[in-house]
Amino acid sequence: MSPVLVNPYLSFGGGIPPIDLTEPWGEVARQETITAGKLTLSGLGLSGLSCVRLLINGLKVTTDDSQVLLRYQINGSDVTTGYEWLTYIIGSGVNTFATATGAGEISLTHSTATNLLGNDATESLNAVVDVHAPTGSQQKLCHYSGEYLLPSNNFRVIPQGAARLNNAGAIDGFVVYATSNLTAGTVVVLGLE
Amino acid sequence: VTTWTSIASLDAPSAGIFDFPGLTLTGYQVLEIVASEIIMGTDATHLCLRYSVAAAVVTAGYRWYNIPLEQAGGSNDGDASDPFIALGGNNTPFLIGNASGESASVIVRIDAPLSTAHWRMASFRATHVSADGTVVATSGGGILETTSALDGFRLLASSGNLTAGKVRILGMA
Numbered sequence: 001m002s003p004v005l006v007n008p009y010l011s012f013g014g015g016i017p018p019i020d021l022t023e024p025w026g027e028v029a030r031q032e033t034i035t036a037g038k039l040t041l042s043g044l045g046l047s048g049l050s051c052v053r054l055l056i057n058g059l060k061v062t063t064d065d066s067q068v069l070l071r072y073q074i075n076g077s078d079v080t081t082g083y084e085w086l087t088y089i090i091g092s093g094v095n096t097f098a099t100a101t102g103a104g105e106i107s108l109t110h111s112t113a114t115n116l117l118g119n120d121a122t123e124s125l126n127a128v129v130d131v132h133a134p135t136g137s138q139q140k141l142c143h144y145s146g147e148y149l150l151p152s153n154n155f156r157v158i159p160q161g162a163a164r165l166n167n168a169g170a171i172d173g174f175v176v177y178a179t180s181n182l183t184a185g186t187v188v189v190l191g192l193e
Numbered sequence: 194v195t196t197w198t199s200i201a202s203l204d205a206p207s208a209g210i211f212d213f214p215g216l217t218l219t220g221y222q223v224l225e226i227v228a229s230e231i232i233m234g235t236d237a238t239h240l241c242l243r244y245s246v247a248a249a250v251v252t253a254g255y256r257w258y259n260i261p262l263e264q265a266g267g268s269n270d271g272d273a274s275d276p277f278i279a280l281g282g283n284n285t286p287f288l289i290g291n292a293s294g295e296s297a298s299v300i301v302r303i304d305a306p307l308s309t310a311h312w313r314m315a316s317f318r319a320t321h322v323s324a325d326g327t328v329v330a331t332s333g334g335g336i337l338e339t340t341s342a343l344d345g346f347r348l349l350a351s352s353g354n355l356t357a358g359k360v361r362i363l364g365m366a
Contacts, residue, residue, distance in 0.1 A: 024197040024363045050229045050359040051298075084328045086262050099264045101327075132298035132320070133230035133359070141230070141298045141320040143330060162262075162320035162330030168294065192227055192361055 025053060025190040037062070037181030041189060042073055042173040046134045053190040054129040056108070056146070056176055063180030065116045065151040068125055069105040072140065072165055073173025080104045082166040089115060091157030094150070106163040108144060117178070118151035124184070125149075127159070135170035197225065200362040209234065209354025213362055214345040215248050218306050221364035226301040228348060228360045233297070235353030237288040237324040240297050241277035244313060244337050245345030251337060252276045259333025261287040263323065278335030281319050283351065287331070290324035296358070297321035307342040 028046070031039045039056075046052060059068060072079045085106045088097040098111040108127050109116050117125050127146030134140065145160040165171075176187050200221075201213050211228070218224070231240060244251050258271035261282030270282045280299045281287060289297045299319035306313070316334040323329050348360060 024199050024361070050361060051227050051300075084264075086264065086328065086330045088262060088330070097262060097267070101264060130227075130298075130300055130318075132227075133296075136230045136296075138230050138232070138296040139294045139322055141296065141322070141328075143298075143300070143318045143320045145318065160318070160330075160332060162318075162328060164320065164322060164328040166294070192363075 024192050028052065028189040028191040030186060030188040032186045034182050034185070038175055038177035039182060039185060039187045040173070040175045041187060042076060044172050044189065046171060046191065048193055049134060049191040050132070051192045052131045052134050054131065054174060055188040055190065056125070056127040056129065057186050059125040059176070059185035060183045061117055061119050061178045061180050062183055064119045065113055066119065066178040066180045067111055067116050068108045068178045070108055070129065071105045071175040072171045073175065074167065074169040074171060076172065078175055079165060079167060083163060084166070085161060085163035087159050087161035089157045089159045092155050094155065094157050106142070108146065109148060109159055114152070115150065117148050118154065120154065123149035123151070123154065131171065137168050140165040140167065140171060195366055197363040197365050200364045202361045204359050205357060206355040209350070211348040211355065211358070211360045213347070214245055214250070216345050216362065218344060218364065220366050221306060222304070223365045224303040224306050225363040226303070226346060226360065227363065228358060229298045231297045231358035232356045233289050233291045233350055233353065234356045235350060236291045237285070238353060239283050239288055239351045240280045240299065241349050241351055242280055242301060242315065242335070243277050243347040243349065244343050245347065246339060246341045246343060248344060250345070250347050251339070254338045255335055256338070257333065257335030259331050261329050261331040263287065263327050263329045277349070278315060279351070280317055281321060281329065281331045286323055286325050287329050288324050289321045290326060292326070295322040309340045309342060311340065313337045313339060313343055
């Protein structure tokens with residue numbers, strides 16, 4: 001087993017200490033506690049990372065048919081403008097995509113009713129989001145894929161998509177939330193130097 | 194637990210390309226190429242991948258297929274015989290822009306790089322900002338019609354140079 005190291009250029013809030021960034025995809029932080037209906041990771045020291053990977057697991061929502069969303073933080077504050085995203089979902093009888101420009105967030109699900117996340121006992125969302133060059137000087141690019149269960153018919157769909165944030169600032173946090181409150185889920189942030 | 198291992202990395206292109214020749218890939222079942230914030234020297238071009246076999250970059254025999262998607266809709270792009278695998282759409286309006294703030298990022302997965310039983314396959318997911326300033330999401334895959342083991346990779350532009358970016362080559366046993 002690899003030794004546990006604390007990377008000196010990482011700081012973090014709300015999570016556990018980083019495990020080992022001397023290996024690829026070392027853990028930067030994780031959030032297992034829902035606060036105000038959201039999973040928030042703030043004050044992450046992402047400088048020097050070429051890519052970060054968000055592992056979003058077991059997300060459950062209060063209200064049936066909820067849209068699941070992602071925002072970045074810059075300088076500790078939520079970024080609420082400047083996103084553009086495209087999300088394509090495929091599944092049994094489902095084959096459609098949704099888009100938005102000038103948006104206030106990234107949609108990890110489709111965006112129209114009946115194509116969103118259900119809230120039955122067995123319905124949840126898992127996703128992997130790769131955010132490239134989080135502290136780079138260009139527009140912030142990411143792509144994502146996952147799975148979730150639709151409301152009413154319990155069909156499983158596979159979302160995949162991409163997004164940008166038209167902002168050259170350095171990302172230092174993430175907020176995973178939904179159009180209703182989250183009731184379960186975790187987010188683990190991995191880093192690649 | 195099996196974890197990723199860093200095989201090689203570059204923090205900038207050299208002579209307009211990211212070149213990883215002569216890699217030792219023994220023991221790796223899966224490879225991941227993580228290319229972040231790649232800047233194209235020429236507007237409206239696309240990012241390409243080549244393999245190397247026996248320390249020589251292969252410049253023919255690739256097939257690829259991908260589905261680029263933007264706000265206005267998607268496309269099905271592909272080629273049955275090309276000198277590279279295109280890591281994104283190769284036609285307007287899906288080409289990569291190089292205005293201020295525009296870049297491309299992609300993660301490529303390559304399975305069984307040393308297998309001699311089947312053609313060499315890659316799958317990828319990419320995001321870039323197009324030459325008309327919109328974001329493009331692409332999923333795709335490609336093959337090289339060879340049953341020879343791979344020992345390297347090259348990322349290049351379809352025309353002109355790559356001018357910036359970071360590329361990491363990872364392996365999992």
